[in-house]
Amino acid sequence: MGNHGTPEVTPHTLRHTAITWAMQGGANAWHVSGFFGVTMDTLEKYYAHHHPDYVKTAVNVANNMGKSCVSYGQVNAARHASLPPIEKRQTPP
Secondary structure (H helix, E strand, C coil), X not given: CXXXXXXXXXXXXXXXXXXXXXXHCCCCHHHHHXXXXXXXXXXXXXXXXXXCCCCHHXXXXXHHHHXXXXXXXXXXXXXXXXXXXXXHCCXXX
């Protein structure tokens, strides 16, 4: 802690904050890496989750899966509606 009970601000803290804000702002990771002198590995390991596109593809896939599950359910319901009642179906010997 610094004077008067305030947290101590170091160059490391400021650098970390600046990189985080750059990623949150949607900056190109390659540019952030070069500007701040951080390897891409470090950037991906510690900062990538701050980028707005971090889970974008996962969200898109999940949204599409939900839509396909609904259509699959509708197709299945239609198929089952056309089947005869269970008691009238023939069972194999």
